[in-house]
Amino acid sequence: MSSASGVPARTGQADPMTIESESGPGLGQSRREVVASTLQRRGSLVVLALTVFGASLYFDSFFTRGNLTNIALQNSFLAVVALGMTFVILTGGIDLSVGSVYALGGVVAAWGAGHNTLVAIVAPLLVCGAIGLLNGLLIERAGLPPFIVTLTTLLAARGLLLSLTQEGAKTYIIPTGSSFATIGQGTVGTLGYPIFIALALYGVGTVLLQRTAFGQTVLAIGSNEDAARLMGLPVPRTKILVYVMSSLLAAWGGMMAAAQASSGVTIVGVGLELSAISAVVIGGTLLTGGVGTTGGTLAGVLLLGVIQNIINQIGGLDSSYQAVVNGAFLVVVVVVQTFLSRRQRL
Amino acid sequence: MTGPDTAGPALEVIDIIKQFGGIRALDEVSFGLNPGDVHALVGENGAGKSTLIKVMTGVYQPDAGEVRLNGSPAQFPRPVDAQNAGISTIYQEVNLIALQSVARNIYLGREPRNRIGLIDFARMNRDASALLAEYGIRLDVRRPLRSLGLGLQQMVALARAVSVEARVVIMDEPTSSLEPREVETLFSVIELLHRRGVAIVYVSHKLDELFRICNRVTVMRDGKVVHTGDMAGLTRLELVSHMLGRAISDVRRDGRTEFGDSHARADDPVLSVSGLERRHVLHDVGFDVRPGEVVGLGGLLGAGRSETAKAVVGAFPLDEGQVTVHGSQLRRHTVAGALRAGVVLLSEDRKVEGIVPTLSVRDNIALAALPALSRRGLVSRRRQDDLVETYMKRLRIKASSPDQKVTELSGGNQQKVLLARWLSTRPKVLLLDEPTRGIDVGAKAEVQGLIEELAADGLGVVLISSELEELIEGSDRIVVLRDGVVVGELRGSEVSEQDLVEMLAAGGDATARSPGSDGATDDNQSQNGDGAIQTGRGPSPALETKETSR
């Protein structure tokens, strides 16, 4: 049985068994590929840099220490929310409940601050973590679509919020001198604590996503959930955890905001989920999941923040322009992403 | 080719039974795999190969019987458990994470850690490079998997499978999307694994491959093992006979089907197809169909029969090719265009490509004829009812009413609904892809009778069937495909099972090649999917040199 020897006759190259990947006609394609994927990953950073550069030229008051510090502080809350959203979207899901959870976190924290700082920190995280767990269980165990589950928890969390505040009539004030308020009001030099907290969370988030098995599983689920299951990765656990994380981070964003404002305001956070999603997508994360970075999201948040700042600087424009710009950005980014990923797949 | 270790089977299944509904997908199947074996598992569609694989990999639980691993009973409640026990599977479709790097794919779920418990990417990339180099593959393991060609992706899947200390590797049609050169690399790796004593189950319908690399073979048919033994000494003809269930000496032509005589008229062809070309799939496929004629498309699994049929109706992308209906060439390659010209296809996969499960029998029948039933965008209820009634009667569709949901019907009646859908568009040519698969005996005879009737009415019919009997008795002529190439045609009285089986089994080094193998022209016009791999395709040194210098 000569044919079963398994050693085919070969001619031509010295070692035809060796397959080199970086040679020959492949280069052209792979360069295009590299451009496409770089554009995807770094696009938001480039646009951010250009916008900052342009704004510095046009507005004298833009590139000042005060203004930049202000932008950083104002956006640190959204940044924390968008960090959790990044993980959810990376698994191919979506969390529309973060706006309500953000408000709920702030209100529960302000209520808790009336007792002591520990309650102010633990209570909102417990309540909001439970909402995230509910999201995760309904999505993973009951197999319901993420958008409808989180859209209803958006509604339910608002309801819970209203019932805690006598239908929005009562505003919990954080007692002056409460150490909880320091979280939002403390500064190092001119930089507020929330900036450092957000940066620290991004540091942890980046390591979690890039350097742990959990992060690898998140990316794998978003890319190909069936394959991830077949590879034996802990898919159900990871998916549930991601929604819990998103709720916890949304709550933490709301808690910092409440600490800064010294009160739990019930009307905050409406539409925040849309800003968070915009930031994540503009930051280069595929809405279908599987590809994206925490750094990109941070750039996306800052880009939205800078645009908001510019709109304010122009004057005479109300904040609605921000939403228009967000929406336009989203359309463009999504269309570009679809084309880029089609190109890479070819 | 004997394994280095012959201590006993690495994996064994004994008297496995697996039922789905009332149907036995596996009927007391026993199968043993020795270390170092490269064991071919073959059979036509529906023979039970995939069910057997799924039982061995923990995707399905057997209803009865035993799975033994290294001699002791084993159970795999989940796929992970089979993997942990050392049984890895390479699927036909590469089942990896396309967006992530090669190295990550190899080590997902068991990444090397550094001292503080974080993933050590430097080491992971080094290990991955070294691992792939063992198989003769040198590439940047940080590249995303999807930037590689399918062949390399398959190789990465293999590297992953083997690096988890696999003792058994199951490969399900691993070469179906590979270039010939990539196939060579795969074979070298299989050879390497064989020498290391890894047992391999190799599922493929490409006979050449089986004869080249396998030392054992098991043939399945209708959920049973019909032959198992050494590859050596087995002829191609014998193997194909086992697969099709026809003893060579026992070739009958006794009319057990409902087909009768030919109705072919001597007219000009109603359909003529020529030069269908699709890289790796079809090469210069062409045939004619006359009114009243039933032309069979013969071939083993993967020969390109379904692709040819789909290409004719515009549902499969072509690089080149002409379809002419009644002398006028179809300009645009779309389903709607073919439909208007009167060429329709009853496709193979009833569930995915046929029925609309949420709709009634009526709506399913009237779907393709909607434009004809409508005036100014309104569907005429009366004409729709007439049409549906006509065809339900004519095809004897058993449904409580036209409003019954199509999913509540039996398989045979669903098939008749689809046949009605196409007949109601008054086609000139009807292509039938496995029209009697998965339906009961009575319905089968009815459908065969219908085909006969339709041809008698002057319709041109193209029939694809894996059942030799149906194909031979149903067709006036049979065009035989192998690896996407027309290799012959059997006419009228020539058509016997003997001839057909011989033609299906023929091949070997001289003739059975993938369509690309004689494809210098083919190459020039095609965009290289992944130029990163230099593709020497075909055994001819001259060709390969030409390739490399390009």
Added chain:
Amino acid sequence: MTALTAARARVRLDTRWLQDNGVYVALVAILLIDLALNPSFVSPGSLRTQLIQVVPVLIVALGMALVIGTEGIDLSVGSVMALATALLPLYLGYGVVGGVAVALGIGIAVGALNGWLVAVIGVQPIVATLALLVGGRGLANVIGGSQKDIHNTTLNHFGGGELFNIPYIVVLAAVLAALVAFLVRRTTFGRQLVAVGGNRVASQLAGLPVRRVLITVYILSGLLAAVAGVVATARLQASAPDQLGRNIELAAITAVVVGGTPLTGGRVRILGTVAGAFLMQLIQSTLISENLKDSVTQMVQAAIIIVAVYVQRSRQS
């Protein structure tokens, strides 16, 4: 074993019966509960108020039902309402017809953009319509600014007037529901729509114009949302781009799903959708009339939505 199979079949039949008719049972049940708790609630006058209030959601839900029938979703409907209400007063100078035409035109435009993104570019429906949910509301605010009263007699008459004791807007909603039901049942387009939602591959192989069907569906959804915007504006006699139609996408999706149209597409039940919209309206006002707080009302509604989606989900198997 046969007994078991039969029992299982019965359970399956019951689930399906519940999926198909649960909304009507629930509607009767809620009316009976109201009758027991608070008879005055079921008076003609009170029911008339309910009808008027449900109109915008109902009209939006009609378009949503079509989109969901194709296995899609349209989250931009609330923003389309906002755009319509923002544009309407600006063009009333050209007469009511001009103003309404521009308002409906923006609905068509947004729908066309959605449809293009979904059918041609291949973006998932959620994502495509989310972008317009974000941008549309902002644009409406930019164009329309803060709430302002509208003093146009024709429009206000339409919003408040009656035909044989039935408010015009209720008549309009009924006519639209009938039209959409007719569209689904009797037109080529309607049949193609459900086929595309039920099995896109098979539809393509049957030669259906899948792209055109999808684009048209999103245009219709945008158009109907714009109509809802005009109706709400006429009724309010004011343009409120910031508030109009907030969260209406959830209310509309709920009406559709509660009414027996599965999110997985392939079926459109217009009568069920009408009943679903009315049911959610009655539940809400019952809760309010029983002096339950807004907060509790919201949480109860959330629970009902989840249950409804869960019940419809099990249809697939």
